[in-house]
Amino acid sequence: MWVLWAHASSTARLEQSFHDIADRVKIEGRRDPQVNIFKLVHDWMCDTDERWLLVLDNVDDAGFLFDAQATTSKIAAKPLHEYLPYCAHGCVIVTTRNKEAALQLVEQRDIIALDPMNALQARTLLAKKLGVQAASGNAAELIALATILEHMPLALVQAAAYISQRAPLCSVAQYLDQFRKSERKRTSLLSYDKDHLRRDREAKNSIITTWQISFEYIQQKRPSAADLLSLMSFFDRQGIPKNVLQTQAEHKEDKHNRKIDTAKADRSENDNSVQFECTDSDVENQSWNDSADDFEDDDFEDDFDDDDVDDTDFEDDSEDDAFSEDITALRNFCFISVSTDGTTFEMHALVQLSMRTWLAANGRLGRYKDQFINNLCEAFPTGEYENWTACQALFAHAKAATSHKPEGASSLVQWATLLYRAAWYAERKGSAGEAEVLATQSLKARKKVLGRDHEDTIWGLAMVASAHKIGGKWDASEELEVLVMETRKTKLGADHPSTLTSMANLASTFWNQGRWEEAEKLDVQVMETRKTKLGADHPDTLTSMANLASTYRKQGRWEEAEKLEVQVMETSKTKLGADHPDTLNSMNNLAFTWKSLGQTVKAICLMQQCIQRCEQVLGASHPHYLSSLLVLEQWEGEQADVELLNRFKDMRL
Template sequence: MATTFERSTNFGLQVGGNSGRIEAHFHPAAERPETPPSPSCVLPFRRDPDFVNRGTLLDQIREKSTAPASRIALVGLGGVGKSQLAIEHCYRTAERSPETWVFWVHASNAARLEQGFRDIANRVKLAGRKDPQADVFKLAHDWLRDEKKGKWLLVLDNADEAAVLSPVTQFLPPSRHGAVIVTSRTERATSCLVEIGDVIPVKSMRKADAHALLARKLGSEIEQDGMAELAAALEHMPLALVQAAAYIKKRAPRCSVRQYLDEFRRNDDTKTSLLDYEAGSLRRDREAKNSIIITWQISFDHVRDVRESAANLLSLMSFFDRQGIPEFLLHSYEERHVGQRSVESSQESREREVSKRAFEDDIVMLQEFSFISLTKTADAFEMHSLVQLATRRWLGSQGQLEQWKQRYITNLCAEFPPGRYENWATCQALFPHATAVVEQRPRNKECLQKWALLLYNAAWFAWQRGSAGEAEIMCVLSMEVRKGLFGEEHIETLDSIAMVGLVKKMKGRWKEAEVRVMETSSRVLGDEHPSTLTSMNNLAFTLQGQGHYNKAIPLLEKCCRLQRQVLGPDHPNTRSSLKALQAWKVGEQTPSDY
């Protein structure tokens, strides 16, 4: 006996008595045809009433996305506003073209990507979508390629992993009636879908746009004194601006823009604390962090997991001044001075080539994540200071801050020369990085010696070029460290003390310390030691500056006599001292360059 049941209301089969074979065939009812929905724009985010049009970016997005079968990518740092641009473009597209379907898919991982395509299937009521075995990607693909379904725009948001995006590219047909926009932190992740010429870099906002965004987020009730300065301090980064505005508004009137700015500038700790503030945002994905520091640190983790050497390079670069980071200081001492060796083995040559290629690959990865950028000279790099701060914070959380700080100090100390005239070009190029080292005191004793030497040489250069304020900060730090390490009568300590005297003289401040420096140098090193002669010369000039000619002239005469013996009559120091002595004796005022 064979029985066929085709109605969906048949849930079972009962047989009274049977001695033969029974076959039952159940056929599920076919899906009822559904009324095709009308095109719509359904986004997971509300439109931002405070949106600021950023130059020509939206025009570029519109122009590229209206081309047949367009695929474009918005690429930039986390928090730079890529998703906000895509959201605004979607709403404008819906306004201009109500007959266009607008889809938004979260592409941060495979599960969310699949769910996004399942949502598309439900939106357009695809037949077969309810089958547990259905391939929603294939179903969506067939719908998207059908021109009869009308125009569509698909946004793949936060597509930062090539491994997630690549498998679904086959299901995104290059349809004349469709456009795909990808937002990502790295160009590499989008390369499986988007041509390099269709990548739109998204960078920090222009000054005027940043000011406008901050003003709108603060509202008219907040005193806006210092707003331009705050926008600049936050490097015109949209997420940081929104964070700051939310922080200020929540605490107003007890917190103003000026107070926030003062707190932000206090030190790295307070700056990091403010940037860690999690300001809720209605236009950021639920998995995305609203703190710009945490947002970037997630990217740091990814770089480290994919290419550890690139993360190491980023770690080192985070300590330099943000501009003009020289490539040669990013290599080890051996790599920097390989050309000075007369003989190089074939093995060493191969290793050097491998190291060079690896370095270039590291640079490419950091550029792709927008962590660094090239300068016009191509042998130096730039970074956002906030990215540097976030990197150092990340290193601290990993217990690696001190390690990379010491590497930075060691590399810079090895290349920063004494501040003599013949070294000025090198000193000038490296001085901003030496200034940055002031805040990076190391714990290790050996590295502390290098830190003191670096500060001393940098102070020497600053004094030579007349920057008394910078010179004083550096030489006083150097002096204090050397006193603690070596004692007051060590030659390196005396050098630093003498430098302090030179700087104080430049600033018109004389103290008995200069007498002690000369006396100590004479006792420890002898009258003919160059350091003693420098101290003697400094003290003579200080006495003359105070009008004590009866003490200054005999001391400078002694200094000139010893300089002729030790340095020679034609040495610049000897000639300078003799010229000053002649001027003093005839009662002339000493020129300021003595």
């Protein structure tokens, strides 16, 4: 049986391969300079009695196969694909990275998609290519290298060649260390392009270059798909949301400089964090603009043409169709994969790195980085409980944005806003480390662009202080909170809502430091001012009451604490809902107070309700849930001991 290999990336390569096949099987007439080599090989394959297998390798662009081509010998009489033989004693295998090209040659049912290597296959390939180096290393290092290279065969072979070429000065462990150092170092390692004996000499052995060749093909054939892939290369590799990719890049400049976010403190007995809450400070002004727009729409309702609506609908449909076509083009080249519900996408990290490297080399990195920041900032909501689902879906992408700091002032402000909101969400979820990193980077950017006295910079200081607090860094938190409070008193006045928030946050820090009298003084001042300014049932007023009750509880003033906590819990259930985190905090606090008052059964029942809802809302890994669970187990154990002792006493009597 003959196994015949033809390189089919272009007409010239295919023609040369057919000449090589003719020489290999010694077809008569192959030396004739006027021979149509494609017809000659085709006829031999059809007429021979021997079995054969023809491999057409690397047909990423099948277009040249469908036109008559001028070759170095003679003009082919018909399109080249018609010279591919179909007969019972032979078969043709086509390899391609482009599904669209495959569909030009075979039916969908005849396409065999090669799944990625699994961990065992990747490790086996590495060990085989490394040889002695693999034997001298350890299995964990091979697994780590295979994992970091995402089980991609070309990347694995390339890494093995790099290590082998430099042995013994380079080992698997040293390669891993270098790879993890920086994106620039990863690019350098993955650009290594040493020839492999069994690969086509003209084929690129660098995975970076290989992906970029495919990207340039996409760019020529469908520029909008190339734009989309460029944008996607900045996201986290998994869960890239469709709606964020489709967000328009054009936004008003004044949106970039919005003041965002307000904050409030909320203390609970077994979680000493400050709970930061933020809202857009331009909401009030925006509502006036929206109302004006609505008035104009109503004013001209009679002159409105239904055809305009239809045109808009058609435009939207056209945009959706174009987006779908772009996605199809990228999927056909295996650049991306799509979730089963069609709402999110996934990319290999190495593909993303390859794209960013190409963009940087061609002076386009900044453009797509800015668009990524813009789209994500527009989509990432503030960190209130109501937005947690949306925040969770985008949080990994916000963390990815920390590695893509933009250069321009406007984009840098957006970047800082994005990181601020991500920090806010992390803080509310109890992730101290992530909140601190995100908040600190956001604050540095705001200081640089907006200045130290800008209101957004002050909010940034407050967020860093909050992150310090949930991490138990009380002194660092106090230092920043005093600065925030004094600055706001000077700029905004002592009874401004933002000033009151900073006072509440500082009181919370005093509370955590055991400085009860100082905490009480601030708590009372904040509560009374909010009652006057906002009303007794406003959420911020309720938070102040909860904080003061917590301070009373620490001072052993149980009856005063209970009175406030019952009021807070009942009002929170009515105003915020039974599952709101603030309501859960109020239940937690009241349970502790009842326990201290000796009302253990009531305390246990309330804590059980709190824990059940806390697990559903916050998750089983949240500090609130875990600490409350430990407390409940302790209380139930104590209660069981008491009941057992009482039964023993009854038996003796």
